[in-house]
Amino acid sequence: MNTAKAVHKKINKPLDAERKSVLDFCFVIYNNGSVSLKEWLKENNFNQEECGLMNLDHFRNVYLIYHQKQLTEGRFKGISSGPDADDVSLSSVPKDLENIAVMNFNKDSYSIYCREYKEYQEWEEKRNEQRYQSTLSHGKSYDAKNMMHTFRLLNMAEEIALYQQVIVKRNDRDFLLKIRNGEFNFDDLMRMVEEKMQYIKVAYEKSTLQDKPTVQIVENLLVQIRTDFYNIK
Structure with a gap:
């Protein structure tokens, strides 16, 4: 019965072939609400590689965002190291530099997604094609x-x-x-x-x-x- 349920779930909720990244699970406080990080980057004409993050004390998975244009020397590490990263990247930020936004990374949802994506890929690879x-x-x-x-x-x-x-x-x-x-x-x-x-x-x-x-x-x-x-x- 568990197998039948699993097949039911996988057929009705197929995952995209392209794996989502850390960036898809990040959201920025914006206009008394929030928008996805990708929307925010697009609206501000920023690349994630140009940004730097710093932990916000006392808030789990919440970060302050900075941009390369604020620096006179050095470079930030970006928000994510790449599509296969399992967490955001933190940068060294000069003291007293003012953040330009606040971001939350929904790490729990991302971890669940990564597990389900891996299971889905294994299921696709191993499934009995005739029965499927x-x-x-x-x-x-x-x-x-x-x-x-x-x-x-x-x-x-x-x-x-x-x-x-x-x-x-x-x-x-x-x-x-x-x-x-x-x-x-x-x-x-x-x-x-x-x-x-x-x-x-x-x-x-x-x-x-x-x-x-x-x-x-x-x-x-x-x-x-x-x-x-x-x-x-």
């Missing part, structure tokens, strides 16, 4: 095969509680194939899962099954299986 195209073709945006097996296992779990046996030959084949063919919406399936989980919980509360297996019986069964196997070989 099948998922797209039925238009329900979830891994239908994975979802089918989810319901099969849930039904079998309930049967174990009710009948105290594993039923391999399925009498719910038609229902499972409908899931496999993408005939249900994702949200409807999630509601069915929640309902099934409640049924299973009640079934096990009423079941006469032992909470734990009898270890000696299990060990004897294992020995017998191995003995029969090696005798056949």
